[in-house]
Amino acid sequence: NSPYRVLSYNLFGTPGTREDATRLLSDQAKNGVIKIMVLDEVHNVKNGDPSKRDDSGGLKHKDSHQTFNIQEIAKHVPFVWGASATIIGNTPVDIYNQLKAVNHPLGRMPFQEFRLRFDPRSGSIDERLMSADELKERLIHSGVYLQRSKEQIRPDMPPLRIDSRIVDLDAAPMPASATQQRPAIASAKAPHTVAMMMEFFRRG
16 A cells, blocks of 8 residues: 555566556556656656557557556556656657657657657758757747756755866776676576566555
8 A cells, every 4th residue: 555656667668577567557547546657767768669559558569668568557647747867869759759658748649740740751851950949949838848957956065076087997907896796787687576576566
């Protein structure tokens, strides 16, 4: 009966768990159990060609399961926010996927209509840049992106200090811990982690 749950994005892209996890949370959202969803580091759901998304609800996406499964859950949640200190949108499609995940009206547009308007494939470079600029301006003026500096969040934060030093890497000895880092990371990502997360949010 926890008031909130913290879940990894990997849960919704890992074969063997992604469909069960997505169906379970989608059902809970439909039944009003989940009312708020915060997508921290929302750029984790930017990748994927929307034309390869299974819009039937069967979750049989051709790829990018993590992005499309998060979208499938989010569409049933009344309030969805995305948060990121590194907003990444290399193409209008990247923006579309994130807008769809937060239930923005532009994300509800059919993908081909969105692409025709903001990323016309048949247009010249100048026309495509103008279309992308139109999308940027609409997002800024509508308040989709709210920018906050670190100083606004923490007024007591000390001023940024940058020290430049020249280091000769060839002469620097490699610490023993560096050679042990990769095995430690690999063991931390053992498959049982996903199973444990599944069991955690089944119990609430």
